Amino acid sequence: MSPREDAVQSTMQDVPLLISRILTHGSTIHGSSQVITWTGEGEPHRRSFAEIGARAARLAHALRELGVEEGQPTGTLMWNNAEHVEAYFAIPSMGAVLHTLNLRLPPEQLAWIVNHAADRVVIANGSLLPLLAPLLPHLKSVEHVIVSGPGDRSLLDGASVQVHEYEELIADKPETYDWPELDERLGAAMCYTSGTTGDPKGVVFSHRSVYLHSMQINMTQSMGLTDQDTSLVVVPQFHVNAWGVPHATFMTGVNMLMPDRFLQPGPLAEMIESEKPTHAAAVPTIWQGLLGELKAKPRDVSSLTQVTIGGSACPPSLMTAFDELGMRVCHAWGMTETSPLGTIARPPAHVVGTDEEFAYRLTQGRFPASVEARLTGPGGERLPWDGESAGELEVRGPWIAGAYYGGHGATEALRPADKFSEDGWLKTGDVGTISPDGFLTLTDRAKDVIKSGGEWISSVELENALMSHPDVAEAAVVAVPDEKWGERPLATVVLKEGATADFNTLRAFLADEGRIAKWQLPERWTVIEAVPKTSVGKFDKKVLRRQYAAGDLDITQI
Amino acid sequence: MSPREDAVQSTMQDVPLLISRILTHGSTIHGSSQVITWTGEGEPHRRSFAEIGARAARLAHALRELGVEEGQPTGTLMWNNAEHVEAYFAIPSMGAVLHTLNLRLPPEQLAWIVNHAADRVVIANGSLLPLLAPLLPHLKSVEHVIVSGPGDRSLLDGASVQVHEYEELIADKPETYDWPELDERLGAAMCYTSGTTGDPKGVVFSHRSVYLHSMQINMTQSMGLTDQDTSLVVVPQFHVNAWGVPHATFMTGVNMLMPDRFLQPGPLAEMIESEKPTHAAAVPTIWQGLLGELKAKPRDVSSLTQVTIGGSACPPSLMTAFDELGMRVCHAWGMTETSPLGTIARPPAHVVGTDEEFAYRLTQGRFPASVEARLTGPGGERLPWDGESAGELEVRGPWIAGAYYGGHGATEALRPADKFSEDGWLKTGDVGTISPDGFLTLTDRAKDVIKSGGEWISSVELENALMSHPDVAEAAVVAVPDEKWGERPLATVVLKEGATADFNTLRAFLADEGRIAKWQLPERWTVIEAVPKTSVGKFDKKVLRRQYAAGDLDITQI
Missing domain, CATH: 3.30.300.30 (ANL, C-terminal domain)
Known part of the structure; x- marks a missing residue:
């Protein structure tokens, strides 16, 4: 069926979904919400969303003066903190591409990634200079390093790059920026996955994908937080945009508690007790550590009622232990290629309060409306959603990758056949079943x-x-x-x-x-x-x- | 700043935001959620989302056989009921344009609207044939009338259109439909506004605008319902898509309680008591009537804890009266041209539980991230968000109209200067102030x-x-x-x-x-x-x- 010649045309405005819009919204309508950064001693550092907005504008002016152009990747080698949030918004809003660098990777992989993306500017935390300094001679494209926060600057003495102090660089810049009206499909942020085999692969999120993903995160059946909440963002900002939390919070005014480099169980317990977050997001190992810490030295963590766990499956024993502490664990599944929200385990209404509920919470969860899912059997056949037929999970949607980044200067994106189906769906490499009501249970990696x-x-x-x-x-x-x-x-x-x-x-x-x-x-x-x-x-x-x-x-x- | 030649391109899939996606999601993952239609006697009629999905596919096949083409308006003259929900999804999903007809309009205006849109097919409730039958001779484009639900069919005897029974027409059709992959900017639904002066004006929503609006409705700080909720949809489906509720519920599995033609205070009180909805949406006059009814004859309405009021401002006395009944009134503001969600009055965290909270709830509320707002003074100057400067509210966003529909055969959309600014913003005709934290208080219509x-x-x-x-x-x-x-x-x-x-x-x-x-x-x-x-x-x-x-x-x- 092709459209009639006199087809009724939409009369809606054609307004792009841009990260600058989220920033402007958050820094005005939720201007008094806060990013709280743990400092390890004394009072944590507090910065309002309004201040973040003004400083993001300053940072964009500074980057512009350093020659950062539209569509150009700009690296961050940073912990979770207020300055990293500023970079999160400034870089894509001005039209450049936020490239978060995973500081846990082996140095040679990190160098490979920076060269592949051709980052010209890297913003780094001072505490990470011991990692960055020895790498610099291997980073061919990097011309500027901007250093933020405590750390020994002398490590960069003699480096062949220009070194800038973050605060000095942005100090005298204007507090507003005329954010450009970009195409919503432009690259906004990129993140490399480190597979166990082969070179790392770049996933490039668009303004559109980040915007839609942020809306989904704020939907009641996803994380569903409000400006009365404070989210402890343990999942690093260099892991799939901290699962989308920083962008999402600016849409709804959720306060963020940022642990910076203090990710050990002791400081985490301390910041929960003193700042009383209501929500937290992290991988199971972090929670295992926290549980041990709380057993050894009990603290008041009663504020924390909702915990999002992803990255790998939460063992039932851990879920029960958290339930007993009054923390409600909510399982989620995703990967870098899925932005990452693929599923989230909010049990359906008919099991809430029954014995079945726990079983539903142990699944990976159900798909939101924007994520289509199908199971493919060993012979390429489609399998039913019967809760029994196991197949490889394939997904499709506006925040799901359809290719990998080809690299600096490459004109083609990469679409390896083991990662993308012929009709463009992402092959997740995960094997599992889907129940008739859309709950995913993963059992294996496809390669296993x-x-x-x-x-x-x-x-x-x-x-x-x-x-x-x-x-x-x-x-x-x-x-x-x-x-x-x-x-x-x-x-x-x-x-x-x-x-x-x-x-x-x-x-x-x-x-x-x-x-x-x-x-x-x-x-x-x-x-x-x-x-x-x-x-x-x-x-x-x-x-x-x-x-x-x-x-x-x-x-x-x- | 123009993009670099080697700009990093997004690697996301290019998946359109389509109403068929919402339908497929709702009828599978939330297949057991229900549309409950009040029948006025005995048990209400219950239909699962899975059944609605199958019947919507059948209806699409039937409409296709009647020659309905992509981009063609198809009318509904119906109350809020399950069949109207089926039409809501079938018509846009197949690529046609849902045209909801406002049965409260004077007959001559209704005829003008049908002729302007050139509806070829109209689906009508049997109970509305006394309104439709005398109009038919004046409806030049209508060739088919499909009748659903009780009502005297003999009223259509001798009409020059083909008359079909809804149930017979869809009975033998397949329960699945290969929904086309449309452009998300295509027209999906249309609704005419009846201004006090001039001809009615058509607003055409796109798949994209409906999809984004549905996500917003489901965000925690908007209506924020889950599949544990049942929403009593009093606001008619012919008023701006029932404020977006039917589309939104299919994204999250919220059950819908539909009053059909039983909109009097008595039946409303009865259906609340027996079906125990947790949420309801309607204009203030409906609630005034319900309050009177409950005073005269008390019922157990304790299930209903959240009430969305829009259309016109809720008097403080009404809000207080509902508070005392345990129903939390939430103000929202919008118009046909805004899909309609423009603002919603969730008080900011810092006033919750204080004396200030009530004042915030009496405002029209704050703007979601996707709705940009500005105030324009009498001389065209931009006014600050200081809570004092009053100006005409202008809005911009992906679900805000940028024009009116030009009419059947017209190639141009209408952009009257009193309704749209030169840079494409909608002039709402409402005058008010915006506080620094983005809360809108309307005081006048611009013409007053x-x-x-x-x-x-x-x-x-x-x-x-x-x-x-x-x-x-x-x-x-x-x-x-x-x-x-x-x-x-x-x-x-x-x-x-x-x-x-x-x-x-x-x-x-x-x-x-x-x-x-x-x-x-x-x-x-x-x-x-x-x-x-x-x-x-x-x-x-x-x-x-x-x-x-x-x-x-x-x-x-x-």
């Missing part, structure tokens, strides 16, 4: 499932079943090549001290009571001393697959 | 302010001051031409029986204690028997201005 005869076997399910046997300390299951089936599972088992179970017993245990379907039971078994782990403590299955391929494992076939 | 020597005098302020004198029953103030000042106020006063105050006394009373600034005091006075009123009971100042111009008033100059 075993593709056996056109069906998928979940490695995580096999591992959990194995580890529930009393003789098993740890178990990792990986896919290994198989002539007949394509792939089959290899079970690698760490036995508890003095345990005697043999492989036949373990295999029978898996089959017992229908724990695992018969066709999924591993034929290949080996005992290892410990499961190899990555630097963040996850099972490193690459190592096991390599050892198997090299014939380094002693395999029993049953 | 007196433009005296480059300054504005508020007629409403003068009227309120006059009516606070014990001898005055009613008073209306209008602008009359003045050689020296351009315009000056004329005070028309209705004295209470037996009252003796003369004009000098009243003028002195106005000046007393600085009630009214000296330069604003009227020189021209007259006593009248009653202030002329419009059909809805508002002061009809047109009549007074006409009587003055004709020399029909006995004026005293002091």
Whole structure:
């Protein structure tokens, strides 16, 4: 059906969705809301949204004078603090591209990323100069470093870049800026993902995507905060725009409590007790640490009633422990490529207050209206939302990546076939099920499932079943090549001290009571001393697959 | 600043914001939420969002078979009910334009509007055939009438249009529809405003504007409902898309309670008691009626804790009366041209729980991030947001009209200079102040302010001051031409029986204690028997201005 010649045309204004609009709104209508930055000693530093707005305008003038142009990436190597919020708004509002640098990356990766983006200017916290200074000789495009906050400036002595003091640079600039009327589809912010294989890949958010994502974050069934709330933003601003919190808060006047470099459990507990945030966002490990701290030294953390957890699944025990403290954990799922809000686990009305509610809270949650989802099976077929069929999750939407950034000077974006479907959907690399009411449960990474005869076997399910046997300390299951089936599972088992179970017993245990379907039971078994782990403590299955391929494992076939 | 040649391009997917997306989301992820339609007797009718989705697909197939094309207006003459919700989603999702017909308009205006839009198909409730049937001979473009719900079909006997039964027409159609991937800026829905002067004017909402408005409605500081809520949608679906509620609820699974034609205080009280909605939206007169009903015959209305009032200002006494019933009134301001959400009065955090809070709730509220606002003085100058400078409110944003619809066959949109500024902002015709924290207080319609020597005098302020004198029953103030000042106020006063105050006394009373600034005091006075009123009971100042111009008033100059 093509439109009639006399089709009724919309009479709406054509107003772009721009980050400058969020800034202007936040710094006027919510001008008295605050960004509170922890300083580690004495009173935290408080700056109103109105002040942030004026200082963002000053910063934009300063960057303009340094030659920053529209569409040019400008780096930040900073903790969560008021100045980083200023950069968050000034850089995209003036038309440039905010490039947040992940200070946790290995230095050589960080250098690769800065060179790939070709940042000309980097704003850095003084406390991060020990990381930045030795890198500078390797950063080919960087001409200016702007330093903010405490730290030894002498580390930059002799550097071949121009060094500026943030406060001096912006001091005499005008407090307003005539923000340009940009195309809402322009690049606004960029963030590199550090995959376990290959080079890091750049995701470039547009004004439109950031704006829509901010609206979603403020919807009641997402984070849904108001200007009566204060959000403790533990998730770093260099991780997918701090999950969108800084942009979202300027839309609704939510106060932000910023921990700067004080991310240890002690200072976190202290800032919660003294500043009384009502909400916080962070990955599970941070919360594990905080729980331990509170057990060792109880504080009044009763203000904190809502906690958004993402990054990886929250263990049920952690969720229960937080419930007991009066903190309501809300699971969310996403990735750099999804801005990141992909799902959020607000249980549906009919289970609220029932025994079923907890199970819903343990899922990754449901999709907002702007995120379309589908499951793709091993043969490329679409799977139903029946809560049972497991497939790779693919998503589509206005804040979902459709490509990676090609790099400085490149005219083409990158669309690797393992990351994007032919019709443009993002392949998340996550495998799971979706219930009929749209709740996502993730079980595996796609690279960890075993593709056996056109069906998928979940490695995580096999591992959990194995580890529930009393003789098993740890178990990792990986896919290994198989002539007949394509792939089959290899079970690698760490036995508890003095345990005697043999492989036949373990295999029978898996089959017992229908724990695992018969066709999924591993034929290949080996005992290892410990499961190899990555630097963040996850099972490193690459190592096991390599050892198997090299014939380094002693395999029993049953 | 123009973009660099090697500007970093966004890598986000280019996914349009479409009403079909809202429908698909609501009918799957919130498939068990309900539209409950009051039937006046026995159990109300309940239909799940999943059923609405399937029936909307059927309706789209049926309309397609009747020849409805992309960009073609399709009329609805319906009360608030499940079938009207189906039309709300089916028509724009298939690419046509939903044209809601205001059944309260005089028949000749309704005919003018149908002809202007050139509706080919009209879906009508059976109960409205007594209104539609006599109109049909005057509706030049209408070829098909689809009738839904109870009502005497014989009224259409002999009509020159094809008549269809809604249920029969959709019965055998497929339950899915391959919704087209439209341009988000296409017309999706249209609504005519009936100004007091001139022909009605068509406002055409786009998919984009409806989508963004729906997100805003669901933001915590707007209506902010969840799937645990049920909203009683009293505001008619033919009034600016029922303030956006039906579209918004499908984004979040809020249940809708639809009164159909049962809008009298009795049935409203009954449906609140039996269906226990948590939220309701309507104009003040509806609430006045409900209050009276509840006084006469108390019911349990305790479920209803949040009430959105718009359309005209809520009198403080009404707000207090509702507070005492446990219903929290939330003021909102908007107009057809603003989709309609322009402002909403959620008090800022620092006044919540204080004496100041009530004053904030009486304002029209504050602007969301997507609505830019400015005040323009009598000389066209921009006025500050100081809570004192009164000017005409002008607004800009992605769900604000920038023109009116030119009509069937017209290629140009209408942009009258009294409605749109040269730079494209909507002139609202409302006069008021904005506080530094962005709260709007409206005082006058622009046509009712007196433009005296480059300054504005508020007629409403003068009227309120006059009516606070014990001898005055009613008073209306209008602008009359003045050689020296351009315009000056004329005070028309209705004295209470037996009252003796003369004009000098009243003028002195106005000046007393600085009630009214000296330069604003009227020189021209007259006593009248009653202030002329419009059909809805508002002061009809047109009549007074006409009587003055004709020399029909006995004026005293002091």
